[in-house]
Amino acid sequence: MSRHWLHDLTGQCAQSSFWGRLRESERSAFADVADLVRYERGSRLIHVDDPGSWVAVLCGGRVRVVAATGNRLVAIRVPGDIVGEQAVIDRHRRSATVIADSAVRAALVRAKEFEELIKTKPRLLRVVCTVISERLREATLANAGQGDAFSKLVGYLLREAETARRSTPVNVPVHIKSQQQLAALLGVSRESVVRALRRLREVGLVTTRNGVVVVSDPLRLRMLGD
Structure with missing residues (x-):
């Protein structure tokens, strides 16, 4: 992925996003092994029960995360957010479906390359785990009847x-x-x-x-x- 994309993504994403939390060296290392892929609106990036073969960071557009039942919206992800990470980390099958809510560009890294990347940049795993933990907390807040x-x-x-x-x-x-x-x-x-x-x-x-x-x-x- 070109340095132009790196600069644009870093400038537009939220600091609390996965990409926003990374250091410059970690972003560069991720980009070195990433492929820039495009999805049309309505296409499915991830199907529930698929094996976790890759992770991706959204570079443009937004996606909907839909529960396994297919009728409940779980989350919206936007540029800077990582998708597909949990199945790669825990080696289980995909637990939700991810659908392009607009035209989407994403920096995709295969599972094997991501595992190698974590070995050379171990802080990446801590950032991923932090994002997963926060998403679980958000889900708990959303479902707990907060008052x-x-x-x-x-x-x-x-x-x-x-x-x-x-x-x-x-x-x-x-x-x-x-x-x-x-x-x-x-x-x-x-x-x-x-x-x-x-x-x-x-x-x-x-x-x-x-x-x-x-x-x-x-x-x-x-x-x-x-």
């Missing part, structure tokens, strides 16, 4: 982020003035807002600073609100 305060907070952040993201697709700042004022606006306790924000920080969906909540990836946050 009224959590749902209200996610809904509010989504509405504000969708308005602001016209100028920036990732790391969207939402100005809340203070946690106390946000709690009053939502009609919940400040303590519940603190807990909800902590949970969102733990899975890398937001960062917080004085008076501002930064939504790192509105598409991923929407998965909790749906």
Whole structure:
């Protein structure tokens, strides 16, 4: 994959994505063994129960991850995200189907080359495991019935982020003035807002600073609100 693609992908992906967490030397090593592949909208990158023969990092477009039953949306993945990693790591068959939601470009690395890459760049495995862990936490939050305060907070952040993201697709700042004022606006306790924000920080969906909540990836946050 050309250095032009490397530069473009690094500039557009979220820092919390797989690609955004890599060091420059790790990105270069990944690109050295990757093939750039293209998928038309509606085509399937991954079929459930397929063997895990490759991993890929999305370079353009977005994909839907669909549960094995075929009727439940599990996640949306966008440039910088890795797909197909779990089956390569645990050597089990694919547990979900991945469908191109638009025209997609991806940097694909075969399982054997990926295993060799991990040997030379062992930090890569730690980044992959961190991403898998965060996705499991997100799934737990989405399925656990988080409660009224959590749902209200996610809904509010989504509405504000969708308005602001016209100028920036990732790391969207939402100005809340203070946690106390946000709690009053939502009609919940400040303590519940603190807990909800902590949970969102733990899975890398937001960062917080004085008076501002930064939504790192509105598409991923929407998965909790749906």
